[in-house]
Amino acid sequence: MDSTTLPLWPAPHPGAPVDATVTVPASKSLTNRYLLLAALADGPSRVRNALASRDSDLMVAALRALGAGIEQVAADGGTDLLVSPLGTPSAGAGGGTDPVAIDCGLAGTVMRFVPPLAALCRGTFAFDGDPHARRRPMAPLVDALRQLGVKITEHGEPGALPFTLEATGALEGGRVEIDAGASSQFVSALLLIGPRTRTGLELVHAGSGVPSLDHIRMTVEALRGLGVAVDDSKPNRWRVEPGPIAAFDKTMEPDLSNAGPFLAAALATGGTVRIPHWPAETTQVGDLWRSILPRMGATVDRSADGVLTVTGGPAIHGIDLADSSELAPTVAALCALADSPSRLSGIAHLRGHETDRLAALVAEIARLGGDAEETPDGLLIRPRPLHGGVFRSYADHRMATAGAIIGLAVDGVQVEDIATTAKTMPDFPALWTALAATAGEA
Ligand SMILES: O=C(O)C1=C[C@@H](OP(=O)(O)O)[C@@H](O)[C@H](O)C1
Numbered sequence: 001m002d003s004t005t006l007p008l009w010p011a012p013h014p015g016a017p018v019d020a021t022v023t024v025p026a027s028k029s030l031t032n033r034y035l036l037l038a039a040l041a042d043g044p045s046r047v048r049n050a051l052a053s054r055d056s057d058l059m060v061a062a063l064r065a066l067g068a069g070i071e072q073v074a075a076d077g078g079t080d081l082l083v084s085p086l087g088t089p090s091a092g093a094g095g096g097t098d099p100v101a102i103d104c105g106l107a108g109t110v111m112r113f114v115p116p117l118a119a120l121c122r123g124t125f126a127f128d129g130d131p132h133a134r135r136r137p138m139a140p141l142v143d144a145l146r147q148l149g150v151k152i153t154e155h156g157e158p159g160a161l162p163f164t165l166e167a168t169g170a171l172e173g174g175r176v177e178i179d180a181g182a183s184s185q186f187v188s189a190l191l192l193i194g195p196r197t198r199t200g201l202e203l204v205h206a207g208s209g210v211p212s213l214d215h216i217r218m219t220v221e222a223l224r225g226l227g228v229a230v231d232d233s234k235p236n237r238w239r240v241e242p243g244p245i246a247a248f249d250k251t252m253e254p255d256l257s258n259a260g261p262f263l264a265a266a267l268a269t270g271g272t273v274r275i276p277h278w279p280a281e282t283t284q285v286g287d288l289w290r291s292i293l294p295r296m297g298a299t300v301d302r303s304a305d306g307v308l309t310v311t312g313g314p315a316i317h318g319i320d321l322a323d324s325s326e327l328a329p330t331v332a333a334l335c336a337l338a339d340s341p342s343r344l345s346g347i348a349h350l351r352g353h354e355t356d357r358l359a360a361l362v363a364e365i366a367r368l369g370g371d372a373e374e375t376p377d378g379l380l381i382r383p384r385p386l387h388g389g390v391f392r393s394y395a396d397h398r399m400a401t402a403g404a405i406i407g408l409a410v411d412g413v414q415v416e417d418i419a420t421t422a423k424t425m426p427d428f429p430a431l432w433t434a435l436a437a438t439a440g441e442a
């Protein structure tokens with residue numbers, strides 16, 4: 001069934017290799033971490049080249065609702081955000097009798113990172129989000145906040161949005177034990193506010209593996225860079241010392257995960273894509289493109305001045321890849337175009353992302369004639385010729401971009417609700433159309 005009431009976007013199908021240079025907007029994960037850290041810092045901070053997207057707008061709105069001052073200033077080729085911190089934790093905006101409403105949209109970084117911050121303020125805070133957000137796992141975070149003495153009342157399913165949080169103006173801290181198997185964001189959320197608790201935080205993960213460990217490293221490195229002592233020397237245990245978070249002036253890196261679809265375009269068309277400002281060192285998981293794409297048949301080079309160049313070969317090869325985290329939908333799109341089978345493993349938690357990504361990828365690859373299958377912790381994708389049709393996005397930006405990648409190689413793909421890419425990259429349709437327009441120009 002191809003019926004949908006959402007707009008369909010005819011994915012560009014150039015029929016020739018692209019040859020493009022694409023400037024990718026800033027990282028969602030870095031922007032939303034540094035915005036939150038700025039709200040807790042010991043003075044005003046400047047977040048340079050901040051991402052402007054739905055997820056970052058929701059973070060800005062949430063921090064303002066808690067009492068932070070955030071001012072936008074135009075800067076060279078982008079926007080900087082000047083952040084005045086919450087001040088003392090009790091300066092939160094929730095002092096009145098009405099709950100302060102916080103809209104999380106579908107942003108994991110807002111629904112997981114902001115409740116612990118609100119717990120440091122004084123007042124009542126009502127958290128909710130999109131219909132899909134109410135299905136995303138929240139129970140370990142609710143549980144952790146209760147262990148820290150915060151009163152939370154759920155209004156829907158237990159351990160899910162919507163809920164109300166009552167905060168008294170400070171957190172003592174101490175030992176917290178959770179099962180973070182469903183999302184690394186539970187760990188990051190607690191570590192980020194750890195230094196502003198009275199005695200610091202000892203966080204223990206009890207369960208099987210924590211996913212997306214790169215994102216936890218990003219949190220730990222961001223905290224250390226602002227003078228916070230974090231001990232992560234033992235697996236599944238983190239200790240954050242109490243103390244100030246230094247105010248800062250930092251430039252956000254391009255979003256290397258969102259660079260993925262553009263780099264994938266080089267493979268899907270046998271062309272070349274260049275991304276400027278690729279960091280020499282980074283905590284972003286998207287730096288893995290430099291090792292993943294050569295295994296799939298591309299050549300990858302980063303020049304001394306930070307331009308990453310990817311050139312596709314005559315064919316895309318399948319891959320056996322573990323723990324690809326938020327890169328998985330992009331990798332899966334390439335696997336659907338590959339000449340040999342692929343196995344993606346270690347990504348069971350993608351079932352709790354913007355949508356159940358494993359089920360969604362299997363359904364949409366199959367809708368275009370492909371051969372994909374779910375495993376307990378990932379996907380098997382086998383070569384089979386694809387045909388045009390509707391590729392549904394399930395309100396998931398990475399599903400929409402996966403459909404666009406397949407559309408480069410397969411004529412007649414229509415991506416449902418391409419506007420959902422505004423979650424992290426509002427310019428995606430325009431950037432993609434410009435990329436496709438370079439085909440055959442060289
Ligand atoms: O902390 C972050 O910025 C993120 C952590 C990861 O979440 P999960 O651990 O839930 O995969 C990642 O997938 C998400 O896109 C962003």
Ligand SMILES: C=C(OP(=O)(O)O)C(=O)O
Nearest residue numbers: 106107108109326353354
């Ligand atoms: C899982 C993702 O997002 P979120 O930050 O909402 O968890 C993602 O961007 O792939």
